[in-house]
Amino acid sequence: MxxxxxxxxxxxxxxxxxxxxxxxxxxxxxxxxxxxxxxxxxxxxxxxxxxxxxxxxxxxxxxxxxxxxxxxxxxxxxxxxxxxxxxxxxxxxxxxxxxxxxxxxxxxxxxxxRGKLDNVEDELFRFGRIVSSNTELRAALTNRTATGSAKRELLGSLLGGRADATTERLVTRLVAAPRGRSLESGLESLSKLAAERRDRTVAVVTSAVPLSDRQKQRLGDALAKLYGRRMHLNLDVDPEVLGGIRVQVGDEVINGSIADRIEDAGRRVAG
Known part of the structure; x- marks a missing residue:
């Protein structure tokens, strides 16, 4: 707009x-x-x-x-x-x-x-990761020939009783009426709105192994200082990240992984 x-x-x-x-x-x-x-x-x-x-x-x-x-x-x-x-x-x-x-x-x-906003933020992020890694599920949820009731029934079996009621309603509305958006972009928009409710920015953090509570605290504090506002960390684990972490805030990516540094070194040698 x-x-x-x-x-x-x-x-x-x-x-x-x-x-x-x-x-x-x-x-x-x-x-x-x-x-x-x-x-x-x-x-x-x-x-x-x-x-x-x-x-x-x-x-x-x-x-x-x-x-x-x-x-x-x-x-x-x-x-x-x-x-x-x-x-x-x-x-x-x-x-x-x-x-x-x-x-x-x-x-x-x-x-x-209800004091459940943090849960909803995390569930939206996790659901997005599940969809991106499961091509069959994504195809079923984005199938234009499938009826809205069929998609709602599928989501009910996936989320019913496992996710907060707010998460289920948000995702169901998005899947039933995408209005021209991809499922991924719709989930990202919902995550951003959730972060805004607490005046926070979402940072997607990818690491080779799970971060400890202390590491998460230190990273959140550092990013808050860098961006001048509180941060909500969406944490993901990817073994292909050989070391360090990869942080994405909006369109900006902060790369600190060994894999990225190896690729960068390779590009420099090739150049």
Whole structure:
């Protein structure tokens, strides 16, 4: 997103935070309602174009949204959606992306309120690693000819009772409605949103052997000092990393493995 859409999303996130700070609002239920509105606007292209038409007054679009969904969702969800369509959006699809993000943030907020956000972060990361290493599972979850119910049933057998309910809901929504994204990029986006809930950045750390608690603490402190914010370490073990560690923060990679240094030396010799 850029321009007006970025500002509109930021305003919507603030409204969501204010809403979920109210203990009378069930963040998990709110997430389900926002996800349902997302699915509706993803299907109804003409409707979302009307709701993002810059030629129409914001209040008129908000009233239309209230009339259409006011009886289908709670008052809190309807007010949040109305406030969102009242804003100006650069592209109509940005509105759908924003509502989907609000749904995911609401679910993560629910996990945070239950003290389970760390668990959800770790489970999203682990599930992503399982998918990337299992081609048959990935093919089944991304099969365009498979029905949504079949995919939900598969995920239920994989995650049901083994993962937090928030993790299961987030992954199920992503798999059932990828909206043009790869499974990997969708899981990465969810992990980033989870980290943002605690104002932390995600660092993917790959080492040849598991790190000790002391090593994890020292690495986290060093990265926090380097990037100026708290870090959440997603830890992975890869025996092919001959020594040292490999750290990826966003698009930046910090390589300290022996394997990478050998490759680097080989390139220098070849050059």
């Amino acid at each position: 850029n321009g007006a859409s970025r500002e509109a999303l930021a305003a919507a996130r603030e409204r969501l935070d204010a809403l979920t700070d109210n203990t009378s609002v069930d963040a998990g239920s709110l997430a389900d309602e926002l996800a349902a509105v997302t699915a509706l606007l993803d299907r109804e292209v003409s409707l979302r174009r009307v709701l993002t038409d810059p030629a129409q007054a914001g209040e008129a679009k908000a009233e239309l949204a209230q009339r259409l969904i006011g009886t289908q969702v709670s008052g809190s969800a309807a007010d949040l959606v109305a406030g969102t369509v009242r804003s100006r959006w650069s592209q109509s699809r940005d509105l759908v992306d924003a509502l989907e993000e609000l749904a995911n943030v609401a679910d993560l907020t629910s996990a945070q309120q």
